[in-house]
Every structure is written in structure tokens, then in C-alpha cells.
Amino acid sequence: MRHVIALLVENESGALSRIAGLFSARGYNIESLTVAPTEDESLSRMTIVTTGSDDVIEQITKQLNKLIDTVKVVDISESPHIERELMMVKVRAVGPDREELKRLADIFRARIIDVTDTTYVIELTGNQQKLNAFLAAISPGLILETVRSGVCGIARGERMLKA
């Protein structure tokens, strides 16, 4: 099962390697990991997307909690939540493809943020399925480069992850 784990950690050097090291040392999967400081500079927030049985996910959250730098851990995929990921795609945009790519970007509410005679860079935010669907809609030969941020997640409504 896929799970989205959100955590607050002390914004200390080494905190990220402790978490990455935990996953590799204990053989847990990481599908994606994002990290950046929060509005409180002393805290970083991470979103980790992982897969595993219920037992494994329980161990992952316990082991994350056990790290001295970890302030809070929540499996946000256990209740209503929002996931977003940012993607930038560089595409070959010449001839009839140029117009076609623009239309496709509109349909997906993506934005073209860089234009040259031969290329576009298209920016798209959404959940993973939407990003995947967009990539699937472009003929593979046109994709020159993609970069994705990994998933960020937040709970809906009043539930909060606070120090």
C-alpha cells in the first residue's frame, strides 16, 4: 500500500541524512522525498511517499519518531488530504506539434514558462495521476527532459501538523 508520511524535523544539518539512512539501513522503500524549511525557520517539513504492508508502515512511523531530530510524524494518507507535485517538462516544439502542445497545456491547465524557436518548458502542478496523464498525452518523441519535485502533502480541514 502507498502511504504519504508528513514530518516535521529540526532544521539541523544531518537531519536529512539520518532519515535517508534510516530508509536504506532498514530496507524501506522511498518513492519520493521532499524537504524544505517551514514558516518557522528552525523546522523543516518533509513529505515521504513510501509503500509497504501495514506492519512495515507502522515500523516506519515508529522509527522516524525515534530519531532525536524528529518533532512530529503523521501518516496523512490515512484521512482526507491533498497531494501536489510540480513538474517541468521540456518538449520539442516545432511545426504542427507547437500548436498541439499549447492546446494540451491548456487542457491540463499547465503553463508554458519558457519559449524558444524549437522548445517549450511546460510547468504543471497536480497530483501524481494528473502529471502522469499529461506525460502520457504527449508523444514520447517530443519529451526532451522532465523534472518532478516529488509529492508534497497536507491534511484537509482542521487537522494540522504543528510543532
Next chain:
Amino acid sequence: MQLTGAEIVIRSLQEEGVRFVFGYPGGAVLHIYDALFQINQAEPEREIRHVLVRHEQAAVHAADGYARATGEVGVALVTSGPGATNAVTGIATAYMDSIPVVILSGQVPTPVIGEDAFQEVDTVGITRPCVKHNFLVKDVNQLAETIKKAFHIARTGRPGPVLVDIPKDVTAQLAEFHYPKTVAMRSYNPVVKGHPGQIRKAAQALLAAKRPMIYTGGGVVLGNAAPELRALVKKLGYPITQTLMGLGAFPGSDKQFLGMPGMHGTYEANMALHHCDVLLAVGARFDDRVVGNVPHFLQEPRTIIHIDVDPSSISKRVPVDIPIVGDVKAVLSDLLAALEALDRRPDEAALTAWWQQIEAWRARNCLAYTPSDTVIKPQFVIEKLWEVTKGEAIVTSDVGQHQMWAAQYYRFDEPRRWLNSGGLGTMGVGLPYAMGAKLAFPQMPVVCVTGEASIQMCIQELSTCKQFRLPIKIVNLNNRYLGMVRQWQELFYSGRYSESYMDSLPDFAALARSYGHVGIRVDRPEEVVPALEAAFTTHKDELVFLDIQVDPRENVYPMIQGGKGLTEMILGSEEL
């Protein structure tokens, strides 16, 4: 007043009440050694004794042994680069057994970190997976607070080693010294009290049991909860088994104690663990050497109550019905109170029947061995050691067959009397553990039970023992083999003894004498008791190395083969 970083280190150790530092100097820690020298000279009454080991691995082992014997935080001090890498085995050993140790390591100066400077290694990176936590201190103003945190983290919650890496320039810089009185960390607040509802449930389950079993481990020793455990076991009248790490919390010579569980545990302990209907696990982590094959263990339905301060120990390998997160001392006293409040007695009839079953298992007498008056049986040596020391010694061991025999045949009646490496199984710990214990308790007899292979992994410490006058008694069960390896090769590799014979052994007695100690070689069974007695009387104040030539073919039984279930024990060679 402003102090240098080096002075801050020593003053902080004073504030922590540190009596011994086990260490080895080098370039990156020279300022710290100089501050130690000067402060000790100025204030002899507050002396922090530095114990100069002969290898940094032994520094950490000795600090770890001191911690195991006392319950206080052990302290080691090593230089950068090779000093730190030599310390890693010691750190990992303490980590696996949850022992509170603070390791101070020197580091190259901050401006050259990352430049492959002389004796630079990424100590924080190398040790990260085998410490409870570690720090690199780049600002002298944070040094005192970091050391305070290191001690706090090492000793609270589930204890463990904490490393503080200190660059050389930081030890020369000046800062005001204020040692914090308390630590507040929003990210680290270990639970102490257990959940009252869960404790009540546990009490009910315990009283409803027909075939109850108590299984305790290192957590009871670490949490100093022997009195609470004894009260509980006596109140209930239930059988108890203690892991290799838990021995002594409940008296080993008490009838209710069934012996150790697991791979080399007793028949009665393993049978009772397997067939019980309610299992109370306390500060024990269902190690693979204890429960064996997990699916086999789970075939038998039972209600499991598990008390542990570390939530990640609970339901890690075996699903638990009633988890209680908290400190074992606090939880056990609350559990006792909850049992009182329930006004209900254990089921006497069921308990009598259960004890009858257990006595039948016990009657198999699984620790019986074939005595001999021509060759020395290692089990016999441990039995005699127990008699000669009246069961009151602190016993350390290395790793191998001798370790298992010591655990099986020396009955530990008090906690912190049995020091050994269970989780990492590190050969070489025995002598440094004995050093730490002897420094802590100079009046107690301290014995290191070892093997001719293990002792050679830290034998250089015989020199340290001479310098610091540590009259440790070394009982070398010399079977001329990596005995534990040989046993597996005999049983599972058709007797192909690949590299398990210890060739070219030194004359250990002569070697001990060359270090200035007493060395005695023992060849015959009738010499065992006189030699042991001489070690504790004639040579009371000397280190005595007893090189005892034991039966090279003796094996440790009972034994559960890797991957087998708890009830699938091999009781002796006749069953093979």
C-alpha cells in the same frame, strides 16, 4: 569568565559527575588532554581519572562496561580519524545493547573539514547508523549545551551511545561557560508513565491466565526495575524466563526462574514460552535468538502484553495484544497497584497444573553434562567459579561457547553482575568490560570468562590493567578452537572445520606474566578449584590469568538451530 572549548569539555564532564574517562590521545584532542591535565592538577579533589587504554575499541568497551556495571553514563575520548574509526566497534556494541555511553571525538579544524585533511574522517557520518544520536559542534558557544544534551539523550528513554565530534579549533576558542541545569527538547520527550487503561487491561489478562509466563530482558536491568519485577513475580507466583541481557534482575537461583530462553535456553523456559496462554514481556525485544522461527511461535495462540519504553520494539517481530509504552520501573509499579486494586487472585488450580507441567519439563535436566576426571569440562569450571565466588562476582564474558556456558551455569542473583555483548556479539569485550566494572567497584570480585580466540582481540589491555592495578581474574576456557564456529561446523557442515582451529596459540600464562601479572596454566580437573581459589586468595590483589585447557569437543546444549521453532531443541549430542 571565559574558558577555552577544551576547558569547557572538562568542566562539563565535572558537572556531569564523571569519575572516569577512557581514552587515547592524538592531535585533534591535544587541547582537551591539556585542559584535563591542568584542571586535574589544580583541583585534585575533583579529579577526573583518565584511563589510558591501549586501543580505542577498548576505550569504548570499557566505558560501556562501566555503564553496564553502574547504570551511569560511561565516557570515552578519542582522537579524529583512526581514533574514531577504531572506536566504531565499541559504539555499535553499546548501541545494540542500549547502553548509555558518551563518546567525545576530536575532529580536524572547521576550516579544513571536507578537504581530506590529515586524520580526517566523517565521524558523524560513519557512526550515524550505530548511535542513538550524534553531534558535530562547530560553535564553541554551543559546546556546553551540546554535551549536556548528549548525556541527557544517552541516559533517558531507551539508552544508547551519543557521540560528540569536536573540531580542534573549537577546543581552542573562548566562550562563557554556563552548564545548563536542564534540557528541554521539543523533538525528544521519552514516555515514562504507561497508559493506565492498558495497564488495567494487562492486570486483568494476567489474572485470567491459565498458563501464564513472564519473559523479561535487558530493559529491566537498564531501567533499574529489579525490585519491582521481583515484587510482581512473587505476588503472582508465575514462572519467569530472562534473556541473556536480563539475567540477574530476578534471582537466578530462585525456583520460579526457568532459565534463559532461546537458542541456548533451557528446555523448560522454551517449552513454557511456547505453550503459555498469557505472556508478559518486559523490556525484551523478541530477538531472533529468543523466539526462533516467528511463524512457528505464532502457531500457538496466546495473549501478549508488552512493556517497553521504545514503541518501535513493540510489534516489531511478533504482534502484541496489549502494548504498554513506558519506563519499566514506572509501569511495573503501576501494574502492581492495578493488580492490588483488582481484588482477584490468580487461578490456583490452573496454576498448579501449569507448574506440574513445567516441573515435568524441568525434570529433563537439560543442562546436565557428562562429567570427567580426565579432561576439564567447561561447564564444570563455571559451576566451580560460582561456588568459589559464592555467586557474588561481577562476571564479564566474550563471545562464543564460553559466553553461553557462563550464562547457563553461573546463577546471577543480582542485576548488573553479568556483562556481555548480546546484540552485536562482539568478541573482545570481556577484558575491557571487566576493567570498567573493576574501576567502578574495586571491592567486588570481577571475573572475565573468555576463550583463547576472543581474549586475543583486546589482549593489549593487560597492559592497561597493570598500569591501573586492576586485579581482574581472567578465566580462559581454552578449547583451542573458535568453539562456537566449530560447533556449527560439526552440526551443520558435516564436520568440515574450515578455519576454526586456533593454531599457534601463545603460552597465555607466560604472556600474562610478561605483562607483570600472575599466569597459571590448568590442565587437569582436580587443579581447577585450587587454581580458582588461589586467584581469589593468594593472588587477591593481582590480575590472574587462568589458562584452563578444556575439552575441545564440548558443545553448548540445548540448541535451537537457526530457523527452527522454540520447541525444536537439540538437547544433546545423542539426539543428532
